Amino acid sequence: MHHSLTKLSHADLLLQRLNIEEAQHTQRHAIGLILPNIRSLYNVGSLFRTADSALLSEIILCGYTPTPPRKEIEKTALGAVDTVPWRYMENTSDAIMHVKAQGATVLALEMTTHSRSYTSLVKEDFPLYIIPGNEITGVDADILQCCDGAIDIPMYGVKHSLNVAIATGIAVYEAVRIYRSLYIQP
């Protein structure tokens, strides 16, 4: 038996969420993204939208990954380029070394010989940066060598991959779930 389900109104939703001012000053989850050579403007926009929803710490755009402002990014980001901290660093390895020097763990989202499950994150993995792979080639070997390790999402079916924006959404929300269970929810 269930109560009568009523969709939340736009006003209800506004009450529940941060405004832009609050988003700039709130404590964000200690989970960021490093995007090495993501080609699709729509994927980049979609990753911004996901990063806003998951309250990620920041997005570091690298290599030929397109940066805002671009109308195609905005089309899928729906305003999230203004709410998610981001910066551009040309060299992905430099970006990885930079955040590692500040104490972060960097994990590639890639099926490798030594990947562990995306559900296996522990306290020592945070602060965390996740590196999703390029749409065609995944995470390049030279970038993999700079990472602390790799996580992967099990593929139970016939095909061997998910869309990069969807795989990243799944991995990011699982990281948030674990992070909050460790640090926020008692």
Next chain:
Amino acid sequence: MHHSLTKLSHADLLLQRLNIEEAQHTQRHAIGLILPNIRSLYNVGSLFRTADSALLSEIILCGYTPTPPRKEIEKTALGAVDTVPWRYMENTSDAIMHVKAQGATVLALEMTTHSRSYTSLVKEDFPLYIIPGNEITGVDADILQCCDGAIDIPMYGVKHSLNVAIATGIAVYEAVRIYRSLYIQP
């Protein structure tokens, strides 16, 4: 310290995954999707690809949701329309009643006055069907009334929604994680 990370080769990946023949006979996860009036061909294709990866039981396409074969669906499904069981039922409420009569739980993926977290699934929720909302209007009120309940994904940021294909990917993989912890992994 990490071992040298090496990406899995295409041959390694082929060994790990099902072939089409196996996919048609394997025991699939007791989690399906009902798609009521999803307009975008690309979203439908993407949902097929996710359903293949997550080894979902089936997709029921309803209302004006486009059905295969369509080249725009194929562009994002990448062959998954051939590996995921699917059927079309015009009326979404009929589809819900049909699977409920067979013992399934039907949960809308929607922020409502009585939604519970997408991470709260328990044994009694399986077999499960998830109904993601239409891109613009979410899950319609008359469809909500037919569901057993609703689950939602927390929105921590400024915006109030995720792309439907990404939200569904997150909810589906969490359902799979819980389902396997209950029924497959000891």
